Amino acid sequence: MEKIGFLLAFLLVLGNVSFMHASFSLSLIKDLASIVMDNYCTPEKLVGMKEAIETSGSNTDVLSIPDGDSLASVLSNGFQTTLNDPRLKVSFEPNYVPVAPPQMPPLPPEQLIAVLQTSIKLDILEGNIGYMRIDNILGEEVAEKVGPLLLDVVWNKILPTSALIFDLRYTGSGDITGIPYIVSYFTEAEPLIHIDTVYDRPSNTTTKLFSMSTLLGQRYGTTKPLIILTSKNTKGVAEDVAYCLQNLKRATVVGEKTAGGSVKIDKLKVGDTDFYVTVPTAKSINPITGSTWEITGMTPDVEVNAEDALATGIKIINLRAQVPAIIEEAAALIANNYAFESVGVDVAEKLKEHLGNGEFGMVLSKTGLETKLTADLKALSGDASLKTTSNTPALPPVDYSPEMYIALIKVSFHTDVLENNIGYLRFDMFGDFEEVKPIAQVIVEHVWNKVINTDALIIDLRNNLGGPTTAIAGFCSYFFDADKQILLDKLYDRPSGSTIELLTLSELTGTRYGSKKSLVILTSGATSGAAEEFVYIMKKLGRAMIIGETTAGGSHPPKIFPVGDSGIFLSIPTVHSDTTAGPAWEGAGVAPHIPVPADAALDTAKSILNKHFAGQQ
Incomplete structure (x- = not known):
């Protein structure tokens, strides 16, 4: 009712303007309103309009506008603003001649073929891609008359193509009855599909449009790529065709957002005046979306400028091939x-x-293919490391000075000595053994020696995301004695079919922590990869107490494989830990001895160790 009141106010907006005399009949606004009330496709928007129009009908100030075009513009703006529908227009056209619906003239076959070839553009592009442009959607009656010729001149040339580009960028007219014909050529004969529902206001009837079980000629089928091109000039029935095929997941729409027209527009004379009102008299409701493309237009799957749509469509088809x-x-x-x-x-x-x-x-794109492939691989395997990836070349080694190494190490490692001489060591990434080896002595001097003389050690891996596993054997070795070599884990390498034994090292840089002092490892759901392998080994061998959350369940560092010449690369874990005694940590994670939230793990570890040392005193 508020909107209808706004319309009344709009019609009265010129109330303070003085005109010499009334130029138009007082019945004009009431007659106009009557047409809209009886024909507008969405009657629920009209509640309260009748009363408002009757009130405004006595406003001679509006009717005093001496110029018909100006009055038509005022009335159009009022209706469009009130109903939020730019399709509803009032015009002043003294010389208007109604346009008769186009009829197919009784032409001889050769002339009819020439007409069809002019109205339908056809081409076979490189790669056996069909191209068809139709600027008017034919209705049922015309289609039946020219059907056999359409088969010979157009359709039978399209059928053998591997993909089709259907160009509707210039299509601004059409007949509702043509919608099922076009859609059906891209669906199966059975079962019938409810493709659209059209409500016609003048007749107050609702018609469900279904795909057709019988067609003239063969169907294009449901598997070959179908690209529909659109522009801001794509309008009316053409929008409906594109919207139906888009929501049936049968076509990919490429181009610009469409005009937002109507399946049916009528231009009606207002009484015996020279005013006409253009009214959308029918509306489309898609059974899949429950919505419509009317007024707002339909949004393409790939939005590009209309002039770029064809090239983009070809690119999508080539990718799908x-x-x-x-x-x-x-x-x-x-x-x-x-x-x-x-x-x-x-x-x-x-x-x-x-x-x-x-x-x-x-x-729609290489990126989209990679995204879908990654999602499928993760869902099918349960492994977040099995995915597509970029093949980013390794950065060239940086020639660090000794001072730069020391500064980097201080940032990468965090150490502390807590109450009761409890050491604390945190690092968030494992490094490659060959890269770490040259600076091992620096790490020992600036990190390891700060915690080596503690009576217990907390290793914080709650934020450790993994890295190479090549340094695992060496790091584990610091927590075992040198007099006995210990088998830490067996790693099976799938591509080579070989098994590698991880053993403690007999020689290390710096002093061992040894096997006797207490060791606690903190974990979280983010602890992953190489960090999990370390936790897994230390738990399996009974060398450490694990406190925190179950780890991420990642994998050993994956290898990168090119997928042919596509430019797509796969990250594939190729190594797994020994599973002879049961499942390893990959995919499942390592469960802690004492499960607590990650942010409480450090306090829990300190409490346990402090109680332990207090009991020794």
């Missing part, structure tokens, strides 16, 4: 290299099933 080979190659790489063979084979088979089911058929 490569998808089967990419997925097959990715599946083979996973089956042959994933650390756990049975899981790798299962993931590969299911990935190919996804391909066969058409789940990769709607990818």
Whole structure:
């Protein structure tokens, strides 16, 4: 009711303007309102308008506007603003001649073929991509008349193509009855699909549009790529066709947001005046979305300028042509290299099933393909490390000065000596053994020697995200004695089929912490990769107490594999820890001895160790 009141105010806006005389009949506004009330496609928006119009009908100030075009503009703005619908327009056209619906003239076949070739643009692009441009959507009646010729001149040339680009960038007209015809050529004969619902206000009828079981000629099918091009000039029935096929997941729409027209617009004369009102008399409600493209326009899947839409569509089709080979190659790489063979084979088979089911058929870009492939791999394997990745080349080694190394180490390691001579050591990443080896003495002097003489040590790995596992054996060795070599873990390398034994080292830089002093390791759900391998070993061998949260359940550092020549790369874990005694930590994480929230782990560890030392006193 507030909006209707606004319309009344709008019509009265010129009340303080003086005009010499009334130029138009007092019945004009009431007649106009009557047409809108009886024909506008969304009657629920009109509640209260009748009373408001009757009140405003006595306003001779508005009717005193001497210029018909100006009055039409005022009335248009009032209705459009009130109903929030720019399609509703009032015009003043003394010389208007109603346009008769286009009829197909009784032309001989050769001339009819020439007409069709002019109105429908057809081409076969490189890569066997069909291109079809239609600037008017034919209705049922016309389609039946020219159907056989359409098959010969257009459709039978399109059928053998591998993909189709359907250009609706210039389509501003069409017949509602043509919607099922077009949509049905891109769906199966059975079952019938409810593709649209159209409410017609003048007749107060609702019609459900279904796909058709019988068509003239063959269907294009449901698997070959279909790209629809749109622009801001795509309007009316063309919008409906694009919207239906988009929401059926049968077409990818590329281009600009469409005009936001209507499935049916009527231009009606206002009484015996020269004023006309253009009214949307029917509305479309999509059964899938429960919404409509009218007024707002439909949004493409890929928004680009209209002039770039064709090139973008071709690019998408070319990418989709490569998808089967990419997925097959990715599946083979996973089956042959994933650390756990049975899981790798299962993931590969299911990935190919996804391909066969058409789940990769709607990818829009290489990035989109990588995103979907990663999501599928993680879901199928439960392994966050099995994914697509960038093949970023390793940075060249930095020539650090001794002072720079010391500064870097001080930032990377945090040490402290707590109450009761309890050492604290935190670092958030494991380094590569070969890179660490040259600066091992520096680390010992500036980090290790600060905690080596403590009576117990807390190693904080709550923020440790992993890194290379090459330094694990050496780091573990500091917490065992030199007189006996200990088997820490067995690592199975899937690509080579070999097993590597991780053993404690007999020679180390600096002094060992030894096997007798208490050792506590703090963990969180973020503790991952190499850090988990260290925690796993120390827990398995009974060398440390683990306090905190179950670790992330990551993997040994994955290897990078190119997927053919696609420019896509896979991160595949290829190594797993010894599973002869049961599942290792990959995928499951390492459960702590004492589970507490990560932020409480340090206080818990200090409390336990302090009580331990207090008991010794």
